[in-house]
Amino acid sequence: MTTRTKGTKEPGPADEEFLQQLHRGGELLGAGKVTEAKDFLERAHQLQPRHEKAQNLLGLTYFKLGLFDRAAELYEMLVRDNPVDPTLRVNLGLVYLKTNALQRAAREFETATDLAPDHKKAHNYLGLTFAQMGEYGRAREHFLLSGSDAMAEKMSRAIAGEAYSRPPAAPAPAPARPRDEEGSAT
Numbered sequence: 001m002t003t004r005t006k007g008t009k010e011p012g013p014a015d016e017e018f019l020q021q022l023h024r025g026g027e028l029l030g031a032g033k034v035t036e037a038k039d040f041l042e043r044a045h046q047l048q049p050r051h052e053k054a055q056n057l058l059g060l061t062y063f064k065l066g067l068f069d070r071a072a073e074l075y076e077m078l079v080r081d082n083p084v085d086p087t088l089r090v091n092l093g094l095v096y097l098k099t100n101a102l103q104r105a106a107r108e109f110e111t112a113t114d115l116a117p118d119h120k121k122a123h124n125y126l127g128l129t130f131a132q133m134g135e136y137g138r139a140r141e142h143f144l145l146s147g148s149d150a151m152a153e154k155m156s157r158a159i160a161g162e163a164y165s166r167p168p169a170a171p172a173p174a175p176a177r178p179r180d181e182e183g184s185a186t
Contacts, residue, residue, distance in 0.1 A: 018047040018051070018054075021041070021044035022054050025039075028040060029064075038058075041054065052078060055077060056074075056088075059074035060174060060177060063098070063175055068098055068099045071175075072096070072099075087176050089109070089115070090108070090109065090122050093125055093126075096108060097129055097132075102132055105125070105129045109122050109125050123143070123145040127140070127152075137159055140152050140156060140159065
């Protein structure tokens with residue numbers, strides 16, 4: 001006879017299916033098979049729409065597939081539910097940066113740096129956002145805080161009047177992968 005902790009329930013078939021879909025989708029995403037991962041992660045999301053890891057992985061998948069409206073919807077929901085998580089704010093900011101919603105991107109990156117002043121990626125992306133907005137002094141400050149001395153130097157030259165060629169619309173880096181309970185990337 002198996003004993004169980006009081007108050008826990010036996011995982012049902014839907015829970016098991018959810019975990020299988022989530023696990024397989026995460027594996028495929030980690031292997032770079034983004035299109036294949038999408039189907040598994042969407043199914044997991046349908047089964048448990050409020051599961052944060054499923055939302056985050058699906059948001060990352062949508063971002064990588066260029067489905068920015070869908071990615072934004074998921075990350076906005078995650079930020080609403082976890083307003084003090086700087087990584088989620090950076091992920092949402094990246095979606096906004098990629099879609100040229102610069103004011104919204106700046107707001108998310110600024111909030112992330114307020115929450116985690118040493119978050120180098122948030123400072124770097126905030127610097128990129130300000131550079132795209134033509135605010136080279138503010139961009140320089142955040143590039144310095146991120147440790148990106150080369151970009152800070154470019155901003156100094158732009159401030160001095162040298163032409164600054166904005167970075168091409170290169171793909172923004174993908175949002176950060178969700179972290180497991182121990183804090184390591186999954």
